[in-house]
Amino acid sequence: MVAIVLDGLATAKAIKSELKVAVEDLRARGIVPGLGTLLVGDDPGSHSYVGGKHRDCAEVGINSIRIDLPVSASVNDVRAAIAELNAAKKVTGYIVQLPLPSGMDANSMLELIDPAKDADGLHPTNLGKLVMNVSGEMKSPLPCTPSGIVELLERYQVPTRSAEVAIIGRGLTVGRPLSLLMTRKGIDSTVTILHSASKNLSEAVKRADIVVAAIGSPHFVKPEWIKPGAAVLDVGITRTDAGLVGDVDPQVSQVAGFLSPNPGGVGPMTRAMLLKNVVLAAQN
The missing domain is CATH 3.40.50.10860 (Leucine Dehydrogenase, chain A, domain 1)
Structure with missing residues (x-):
């Protein structure tokens, strides 16, 4: 098995094309x-x-x-x-x-x-609205990286309803807000947040249909941890002597059904969703 690449560069390009049309419509008004x-x-x-x-x-x-x-x-x-x-x-x-x-x-x-001008979606007020499940389009901006991950899954039609999701990392910019987004009605996943104090971390990952790695530890996620056919999104990145390295071992591509690589996966989506937040604020 060779994983289908969740291409963040191509998807971000498509989103930018859509935003360009929305911007032209706004300018006309x-x-x-x-x-x-x-x-x-x-x-x-x-x-x-x-x-x-x-x-x-x-x-x-x-x-x-x-x-x-x-x-x-x-x-x-x-x-x-x-x-x-x-x-x-x-x-x-x-x-x-x-x-x-x-x-x-x-x-x-x-x-x-x-x-209302928080393009990153990380102001305490906007994070509070996310917790209350009242954030999103026409209400308040969503955090860019988590919303980019959800957008990537949706556009590649990765099943999320009743899916087991393992998020490795509990940070404010990815892990915590992503867990809230993935449990929203319409996405309907079951989420486990894993971190440095989690017991049997690899066993929890093995059960997951969707794995998101966001800890900044090079090649931390091993192929033997991945359920065959699972979707894996590599978010964490570390600068090394060999260049930029993600959290996921490259050999995971031989086991996973879908793989968002790093670089080239979630990063471009984060930038695209920032633009989307700016356009949505103008529409509001």
Whole structure:
């Protein structure tokens, strides 16, 4: 068996094409979606990531505003930039790029974001709405990576109803919100969240119809852990001397029925869903 590739690059391209049509419709009505980014410091990875966001915007016709502050910026400087983005009528959604410089509390900064403009979907208000099962289109933004995973599964028609799902990783950006999304009515999966203190982790993974690995441990998930035919999504990524490496051993492709590789799988979907959040905010 060789797994069917859950191609995030191709799927993200299709989503961008759909968003381009939606943006053109909004422009015809005098509404222009706009993404704002706030970047503090000189982290090369962050600069590359933010640059990619703005290229994505240009590709689908979304306006973009970029605020870059030096690593010497004060807390008040960052607060002022967030206030500027909250007030900017041209910005329908924005992100504060993490990590922030050492000594600056990221959570306190993120809480200053207008929840309606939270393009990442990670503001406490929006996460609370996710817990209450009232988030989503026309209500509040969803976290980008989890919603990208669900979108990828749906577009490849991976069965989720009554499926056993093993999520390896309990982080705020992937594991916790994904568990809530996968148990929503209409998706109807049964979810187990696994982490460093979980007993018999490999046994729990073996029972799963869908496995999501999001811990940042190179090749952590072994082929012998995977139920034949299961869908496996590799989310965690680690920079090594050999380059970027995912959480899933490449040999898993010989056992799984579906495989979202890393790089090239969930990453592009995350970027596409960020754009979707910006467009949905403009539609709202």
